[in-house]
Amino acid sequence: MASVPIQFEIHPSSGVPIFRQIMDQVRAQVASGRLKAGDLLPSVRQMGAELQVNMMTVSKAYSRLEAEGVLERDRGMGMRVRTASPTSASVGDRQQELRELVDHVVTRGLQLGLTDEQVVAVVKMVLKERR
Amino acid sequence: MASVPIQFEIHPSSGVPIFRQIMDQVRAQVASGRLKAGDLLPSVRQMGAELQVNMMTVSKAYSRLEAEGVLERDRGMGMRVRTASPTSASVGDRQQELRELVDHVVTRGLQLGLTDEQVVAVVKMVLKERR
DNA sequence: GATAGTGTATCACTATAGTAATGCACTATG
């Protein structure tokens, strides 16, 4: 019960799978700082009831986030936000993880006829907005 | 027959849909300059035979690329690479199109604990490799 | 131990994406 209050919104017929919408919103709230390390998330049943969704769908989102290293399971208690960077991986390794996503951006950017600087500008703008 | 020789590679059991693999490779070859404006692509039947794939799968890839503005249909002849930038859209509008993809990169980057500069560095590196 | 709260494994159902076989409309070329 001592979990962070729900502040989610689901659009069932948006085409985007529900469990993925949940994942995105949890990740975003962790990144923005609204959810901090150690915070207890709403239980799958509670979240499911609020969002009018089956608890297994919520569970699937939680499980994947655990696999990603965003959350950790606390037996008998629920899911917690994992302490910030247990990432022993080097900066280079983590940058490598970004490559595939960046590839898509660059491909699309070149296809749109944008210059290198114009592509970089978009990235910098989005980064600025997030801070 | 006067089409550009096939230089594609398909991995049917890679998880990535075949038609999407074709799309990616055509886009990449257009971006790299190997395929130039006006070039005639292999017919759906020829490409299908080479890749051991049904022609409708190739057709699907071509159709989507046409919708994207990469190719254009030349009735009775086949598909041609569209003249570079019929994009009357402003730079700003085209940058706007990139936003969604960039959002994903930034979200993932922050989640990985990378600094703004480290994220930008990855983008610049990928851009450099493409030129 | 009893109870009520966690998350999850299992199984089943459904929608849809991906692929393919076939026939058609169209056009270049002779």
Added chain:
DNA sequence: CATAGTGCATTACTATAGTGATACACTATC
């Protein structure tokens, strides 16, 4: 006009992603 080449519309099949109902294992709390 005839022929052989385009791409596409239609239809059907299959695999799988997404969701959900149910039963279970585990733990905090009393």
